[in-house]
Amino acid sequence: VTVKYLLMIYENDELRGSYSETDFAGLIAGDAKFQQEIRESGELVSVEGLADAVHARTVRVRDGVPVVTDGPYLASKEHLASYFVVDCEDLERATELAARYPAAHRNGVEVWPLLTRGGTEM
């Protein structure tokens, strides 16, 4: 039995700005290698990369009226940059995968079990 986990990668503009071109190329190569490995192992369900946080909008409905504001919901230096949905053995394996992702070496990777009910993704 496998469980789906969400691996969330947070970005920090300050940190991102500090990367050299070599750092950046290394991150991109590391990401590609990681994707290839987990695709081959059959653990990759999907990966989505998000647009910059400046393109985020927050929607609240109050008394039936939608109120839209610019920017992410959480007031935080960190924002979600991308996420992987993986299907793997257990939390230990999900954690192991998270530790192999390049972002774990710079910022951090958050691991969440997904509740699945009546269906699977993709």
Place this chain on the structure above:
Amino acid sequence: MVVHRTSRTGRPLRPTSASDTATVRSNDVKYLLMIYMNPTTWESLSEEDRNEVIRGHEEFQRIINESGEMVSTHALAEPAQSATVQVRDGVPAVTDGPYVEAKEYLAGYYLVECNSRERAIELAALVPDARFTAMEVRPIIHSAGAQV
């Protein structure tokens, strides 16, 4: 804690030829509709309100399944079950809980594919949680799946 029903659907492709289904898509863009939850807000809701949220999700899923805008949806386990992994000097350090410290946490998300940002916002406003907390709408710039 709300258990958002997950459902599975592939957005129907509109191929121009049967042999080219994987590459022919509309100009639609994917948006992530992120559901944030505040545990205090959720606990303050009446049983009736909570049931309405759950029904609201079912209704929302019906709408986007029928319109073909649904890509996928997932509900996340509670924050206590999350872990943050950081590797320093080659050594993984695992801590319990989410990466970002906040009262609110990501409770689930809908990945939709639609023809404008306005439509994505319109869809977000239909998600019942928008009435109590908020939805965050983010365009997706890169996607990959199990198949290359």
